[in-house]
Amino acid sequence: MAAHACDDNRNRTRNMTRHFATLSLAAALSVASVASLSAARAQMPTMPGMPGGSMSGMAMGGGSGVGMMGLPSVSSAGPSNLAGLLGFCVQNNYLGASAASPVMSSLGQKAGINGQGDSQYQAGQNGILNTGNGGTFSLAGAGQGIKQQMTQKICNMVLSRAQSIL
Structure with a gap:
């Protein structure tokens, strides 16, 4: 027992x-x-107008100017802004010049962009994406890691959008 x-x-x-x-x-x-x-979250890019200055509080795939996976939507960006962003993406090696430059040039001609006098073009050159309704998203200062991957993805989205409106 x-x-x-x-x-x-x-x-x-x-x-x-x-x-x-x-x-x-x-x-x-x-x-x-x-x-x-x-x-x-610490590596997420900052986004003006968002609480805490980052995208960490943003719902995935929803919200104003926000597309799939929390990435900003490029559909509201006008031709001038897209052309400027293409320049930013090429200058910062997110897109190859051979793919983006012809699209940027054609888009600039179609939109009648004169460079210095176009505020949306200048914003794009500085890495600022117009997301519509007065919203913007900065691609500048992406650095490394997830921010850099997001910026690369956004630049590819910008190129696709620019090609689709030509």
Whole structure:
């Protein structure tokens, strides 16, 4: 009878050890998830007019001027702004000149852009995307990591949009 009680205690101890090991693993994964989410938020680009000055509070895929995955929509940008942004993207090596320059040139001719006198073109040259309804999104200062990847994606979206309106 004493041997049976000993076996029960061993089984309980084994089960408790497994339970605590599972809890420890779950806690470690939870901490790792929070840490990587915090790191990703810290790398998000700033966006004027957003609380805290970043996109961290932005809903994914929704909101004014915001497209899929929290990226800004380029559909409201006019031809002048798109042409300026193409120049910014080429100058900062987000797009190749061979692909973007002909589109930028054609778009500039179509829109009658005269460079210095066009505020939307100048904004684009400075990396400012007009997202509509007075909203803007800055591509400037992308740096490295996720910001750089987002800027690369936005530049590709700008090129596609510019090609579609030619």
